Amino acid sequence: MTSLETPVLDAAARIRASGLRVTESRRAVVDALGERPHASADEIFAIVARSVPGTSLQSVYNALSDFADAGLVRRIEPAGRPGLFELRVADNHHHLVCSRCGAVEDVDCVVGAPPCLTPADAHGYAVQVAEVTFWGICPSCAASGS
Known part of the structure; x- marks a missing residue:
């Protein structure tokens, strides 16, 4: 594995390892970030809505907030752009x-x-x-x- 790769864990394992409860929408958010690193909440919602149609944009924001607080995701905020989220954390990149x-x-x-x-x-x-x-x-x- 190169230093730019994230160890492969399934979404439920990542969520559990962060001390959070696994739900269908949380799992879909993690999967969406695996599919599209550096995505905005709106982009993640568009991906999640395909697999979990009943999910709301608010539930995606809630999951991302919980994940950021738990250290599961990193939020980056390029000036003049919406906040972006990624699964690559704690590696000083x-x-x-x-x-x-x-x-x-x-x-x-x-x-x-x-x-x-x-x-x-x-x-x-x-x-x-x-x-x-x-x-x-x-x-x-x-x-x-x-």
Whole structure:
């Protein structure tokens, strides 16, 4: 397994391992994130609604909130974009975001162990984690000239 891969666990096992109760809609949310990493709540809802038609957007938001609180998912918030969710957690990775189309890619830690970066002045804080978002133009947008 490379450092960009997440260990394969089924949705119910991931949910249980996070200390949460397994429900059909929660399982569908985890499966949707496995299918579409870096998805917004609306995108996850669209995927979940195909397999669990009675699910509401609110139940997807509730599941994502519970998952984030339990450490099962990570929420990233690129400036000017809706919050995005991913299953890849607790591994100190960062993100590349296309400033044209919004595509998001994972990037391993820029250098070394957490927190990867050291601020010029930490103001007395014991820095534990650095979250870095690199902005640029993805290969598809660059090739299309859009």
